[in-house]
Amino acid sequence: MEDRAAGQRVHDFFEVSSGLSPDEALFEAERCLQCKKPKCVNGCPVGIDIPSFIAEIALGNFRKAAEIIKADNMLPAICGRVCPQETQCEGQCVLSGKEKPISIGSLERFIADWERAHGTSVPDSQPPTGRHVAVIGSGPAGLTAAAELSRLGHRVTLFESLHEAGGVLMYGIPEFRLPKEIVRAEVEQVLAMGVEIRLNHLAGRSITVPELMKFDAVFLATGAGLPNFMGIPGEQLNGVYSANEFLTRVNFMHADQFPGYDTPVKRGSRVVVAGGGNVAMDAARVARRLGAKVTLVYRRREEDLPARANEVIHAREEGVEILSCANPIRIVGDTGVTGVECVRMEMCALDETGRPSARPLDGMTFTIDADMFIEAVGQGPNPLLISEIKGIEREKAGNVAVDAEGRTSVPRIFAAGDVATGAATVILAMGTAKEAARSIDRMLKEE
Amino acid sequence: MYRVLKATQLADRVFQMWVFAPHVAHHAKAGQFLIVRVNESGERIPLTISAVDGDAVRIIFMAVGKTTELLSSLRPGDMIRDIAGPLGRPSEIATYGTCVIIGGGVGIASAPIIAKAAKAAGNYVIGIIGARNSGLLILEDEMRACCDELFVATDDGSKGIHGFAADVLKAEMEKRTIDCVWIIGPAIMMKVTSGVTKKSNIKTFVSLNPIMVDGTGMCGSCRVQVAGRTRFACVDGPEFDAHQVDFDLLMQRGRTYQPEEHEALEHYHEHSCSCKGGI
Numbered sequence A: 001m002e003d004r005a006a007g008q009r010v011h012d013f014f015e016v017s018s019g020l021s022p023d024e025a026l027f028e029a030e031r032c033l034q035c036k037k038p039k040c041v042n043g044c045p046v047g048i049d050i051p052s053f054i055a056e057i058a059l060g061n062f063r064k065a066a067e068i069i070k071a072d073n074m075l076p077a078i079c080g081r082v083c084p085q086e087t088q089c090e091g092q093c094v095l096s097g098k099e100k101p102i103s104i105g106s107l108e109r110f111i112a113d114w115e116r117a118h119g120t121s122v123p124d125s126q127p128p129t130g131r132h133v134a135v136i137g138s139g140p141a142g143l144t145a146a147a148e149l150s151r152l153g154h155r156v157t158l159f160e161s162l163h164e165a166g167g168v169l170m171y172g173i174p175e176f177r178l179p180k181e182i183v184r185a186e187v188e189q190v191l192a193m194g195v196e197i198r199l200n201h202l203a204g205r206s207i208t209v210p211e212l213m214k215f216d217a218v219f220l221a222t223g224a225g226l227p228n229f230m231g232i233p234g235e236q237l238n239g240v241y242s243a244n245e246f247l248t249r250v251n252f253m254h255a256d257q258f259p260g261y262d263t264p265v266k267r268g269s270r271v272v273v274a275g276g277g278n279v280a281m282d283a284a285r286v287a288r289r290l291g292a293k294v295t296l297v298y299r300r301r302e303e304d305l306p307a308r309a310n311e312v313i314h315a316r317e318e319g320v321e322i323l324s325c326a327n328p329i330r331i332v333g334d335t336g337v338t339g340v341e342c343v344r345m346e347m348c349a350l351d352e353t354g355r356p357s358a359r360p361l362d363g364m365t366f367t368i369d370a371d372m373f374i375e376a377v378g379q380g381p382n383p384l385l386i387s388e389i390k391g392i393e394r395e396k397a398g399n400v401a402v403d404a405e406g407r408t409s410v411p412r413i414f415a416a417g418d419v420a421t422g423a424a425t426v427i428l429a430m431g432t433a434k435e436a437a438r439s440i441d442r443m444l445k446e447e
Numbered sequence B: 001m002y003r004v005l006k007a008t009q010l011a012d013r014v015f016q017m018w019v020f021a022p023h024v025a026h027h028a029k030a031g032q033f034l035i036v037r038v039n040e041s042g043e044r045i046p047l048t049i050s051a052v053d054g055d056a057v058r059i060i061f062m063a064v065g066k067t068t069e070l071l072s073s074l075r076p077g078d079m080i081r082d083i084a085g086p087l088g089r090p091s092e093i094a095t096y097g098t099c100v101i102i103g104g105g106v107g108i109a110s111a112p113i114i115a116k117a118a119k120a121a122g123n124y125v126i127g128i129i130g131a132r133n134s135g136l137l138i139l140e141d142e143m144r145a146c147c148d149e150l151f152v153a154t155d156d157g158s159k160g161i162h163g164f165a166a167d168v169l170k171a172e173m174e175k176r177t178i179d180c181v182w183i184i185g186p187a188i189m190m191k192v193t194s195g196v197t198k199k200s201n202i203k204t205f206v207s208l209n210p211i212m213v214d215g216t217g218m219c220g221s222c223r224v225q226v227a228g229r230t231r232f233a234c235v236d237g238p239e240f241d242a243h244q245v246d247f248d249l250l251m252q253r254g255r256t257y258q259p260e261e262h263e264a265l266e267h268y269h270e271h272s273c274s275c276k277g278g279i
Helices: A022-030 A050-058 A062-072 A076-082 A104-118 A140-151 A180-192 A243-252 A278-289 A309-317 A426-446 B066-072 B105-120 B140-146 B165-175 B187-198 B247-254 B258-271
Strands: A132-136 A155-159 A196-198 A217-220 A240-242 A270-274 A293-297 A321-323 A326-333 A337-350 A356-369 A372-375 A413-415 B002-011 B014-020 B033-037 B045-048 B051-053 B056-062 B082-087 B098-104 B124-131 B149-154 B180-184 B203-207 B223-226 B229-232 B239-241
Touching: A022 A050, A022 A104, A050 A062, A050 A104, A062 A076, A062 A104, A076 A104, A076 A180, A076 A426, A104 A180, A132 A140, A140 A155, A140 A180, A140 A217, A140 A426, A217 A426, A240 A243, A243 A278, A243 A372, A270 A278, A270 A326, A270 A356, A278 A293, A278 A309, A278 A372, A293 A326, A309 A321, A326 A356, A337 A372, A413 A426, B014 B066, B033 B056, B045 B056, B051 B105, B056 B066, B056 B105, B066 B258, B098 B105, B098 B165, B098 B187, B105 B124, B105 B140, B105 B180, B124 B140, B124 B165, B140 B149, B149 B165, B165 B187, B180 B187, B187 B203, B187 B247, B223 B239, B223 B247
Parallel strands: A132 A155, A132 A217, A155 A196, A217 A413, A240 A372, A270 A293, A270 A372, A293 A321, B098 B124, B098 B180, B124 B149, B180 B203
Antiparallel strands: A326 A337, A337 A356, B002 B014, B014 B056, B033 B045, B033 B082, B051 B056, B203 B239, B223 B229
8 A cells, every 4th residue: 555656646636555466465464463452442432342353353254343333433444534543542552662553544544435436234233212303513423323323223313414414524524534435435325324314404594493303302413514714814805715615615525626616716736724634634635736835834943743654744745835933923915915924933831732832933934835725723613503502501712511421401402512522623523523422322221 | 415496596697595404494593594506516605584484494505606606596395405504603683673684695584583473572673775776676575574674675776766775775764763773795795885984983893704614613714803802603603793793804814715615606607517616
């Protein structure tokens, strides 16, 4: 399994890596030590029985391996691609100190891709309980909760405001990291478990909170879809995008294929991206594929970039220039963007996360010529539905306050994923969703 | 998929369409909008919810670009791929006293539903509808039926008062006390007309129609400046305090995709003979 050459992939939206061949998968699976007390499982937010599925791969029982994974994770082709395995399962692998850790993510992806190609099976569900749960949002948390609740015998209706299910998996993560056909296939598997979906339904508007409260329980999985803006002068100029808007136009509305598809997007020749997370890397790499010279400006040091190391490597291979210890302070232009003024940042004392706080250096400014500016400086929970729910407690950052079992301050309303935790990873959203779904199940079965 | 129930032409390039969309119809209030995506390759465009009847909603639009032209070609029985809504905050309907509802051009589409709601709340409702000429004037009978008084103005004098809606508003303000005004129309018309009520400090709402993608607060494409703050028209609006809106910026941002809009329309005209908008 090798990455396609950067010079080739920067001209298309196909996947960076083609995945393991069956021989490679067998070879990798045989390296697994089958630890008695597997640490890798502790590193997995959804607790997949990793050694067991790897053992089945080593025996060539790919279908059995798929069953084992799907008992804990209905989105394996997605997770195999976008999970930060290096800090989770693979980071815990006992082999990581001595030789290479087992490529658990690649194996998960291999099995999911193999099953999709050879015919998927729907996991068994418990007998119907007659209880009905509304799940709001069909991103990673909503899909996981819907699958889990369905498996436990509950009827599930999933509400999605956009015209296609998948949430951030569809609109946020680009095709070259996560092909949309794969998202569609895994969504289909969740729906095949009997989950009903209502697209084009914005909860709080197309269905009101009192209507939602008629369900036996409500599960909020509305994510962190509200983009932050930096609040700097020039932000209103044409050619300034939130990463959400830029990525939605390309990933979800296919603006890269305009005018074949009707949604346009500006094609900058020199694009500046502000931010250092995975979303910033995605925006930068999409802008490269649309033909721009791209500079990513990050306020801290390179080693502090919050994006996955692999994404940073891929971005740099593809020609994204990374400018660290600098921060945009003004967007220059008349009606469109002509440049981005930045200030040099000084690194100060380390904070509790081990990263230095960054402080602008007076007068140390410079301007980068640019005709487009993309802000990828974080997202918060969309307050639309939450603000309609009377008495629901929120934390300072705006996210919904939940206890360890995903209960909000309002009886029968649960929350998980980014709306509860603040913007995090796909797999963390899935982990919290699974916990909260089980807590709903306990509540419904105790009644 | 959402079925087109009725489709008629109201004026030059202006069309009205009733669409079966119960999730929108059952929850829609005056001042809200919906998002339409006509087909699989379509863009998402916001349109005002102009009226509601049972399970159906009415949209009114001017065929000026690829999407609206395609929409105007649909006949009863045809399907629209996606309709999301109702979106945005409803109009701030209250008992103000005397209200004036002003619709300009295709913006008249939003006027009756607001006029009806204002009337139901116990207001004395004056309607003013204006257009460039009589051929572009829409919903006159409907407005007459739901307003206590209705004034018609055309830029060229081909019908009603010769002049702008702003002129009619100015004249009425001199005659009586006006407590609240709604203005819905092209950005330049809203800018000029709201200037009339600014000096007298009359509560005035305008309904903004910037470029949107999702319409749910997710992308920030529709950001506008109101009272010096960035607001999202899709979730904070679409109605805002007219005297606080930066209209010049609204118009500037509205022109962002002019070249692309032109290209999309040309592409559509070249290809619309055999494969009506589809892929």
